[in-house]
Amino acid sequence: MTIASVTQLICFVALSLTLVLGSLGVVLLPNIVYSAFLLAGVFLSVAGLYLMLNASFVAAAQVLVYVGAVNVLILFAIMLVNKKEEMAEIPGLLLRRVLSGAVCLGLFLLILRVDLTTPWAVTGPTPLADDSAVVIGIHLFSDYLLPFELASVLLLMAMIGAIVLARRDVFSSDVITGEAVDQGLIEKERTPLLLESNPGETTLLEKV
């Protein structure tokens, strides 16, 4: 066993442990802020696994997109909806968790069996070392050009959709003077439309 393979093994074990423990923490921790930060750790260890698979470009994309964008977005969402609320008790919650855990364990055993019994054709061509970004670029501008362009349209649609969905209603003109306000800094009085406790809100719903 050479020193390179030992290093590779140590890196793989460390990254796997971070990945599994981090994802367990994401799912199980009661405080959701800790979950969000552990999720960043999981994304980073996945990026480390990509580096071990000779994929530097995708590892960089993983760090930029997941850790830099998605995780920050999740943290902002947690800040915006962070109200302490008492979750109502559900009867049979423990039973439900155990049952779904058994189902997930069964799924895992199924995938494990497929993974370990299938004769994978691993004797493929020798992997690229450093120029994977070049090959990915060639792919993106030749045989994957249409999905690449469609992805840009998809991102534009997602951006506009997110803005429209998360936008708040504001006054377009000043309440007192009637002049137009440039940025709509005065937020409208907002009533939650779909609360169960006050049935009188249905008239507001019809009005809107």
Place this chain on the structure above:
Amino acid sequence: MPATSFDIPLQAYLVLAAILFCIGVWGLINSRNAVRVLMSIELMLNAVNINLMAFSSYIDGQEIRGQVFTIFVITVAAAEAAVGLAILLSLYRNRETVDMERFNLLRW
């Protein structure tokens, strides 16, 4: 020096991805908080990406189509996270809760 022969078998990556995917499924089913549901979806997407990358590196080492697929999956996941969190925010404004058990407007 490019790793011409991997010391870690392909199965190790596949098993790791399977563990991550099953944890994601469990979290998706059992989370009460809607933000945590979105996090579980991200975990599952990452498990799929690990599979794609492992196959790309071990079996398709020259063409690396799996890495291109991973790029597209990352793109779609980013779009999904943005729209999902916007929907969650809109839902929170109208129901004033993030409890998944109370999002039952369309239940019969």
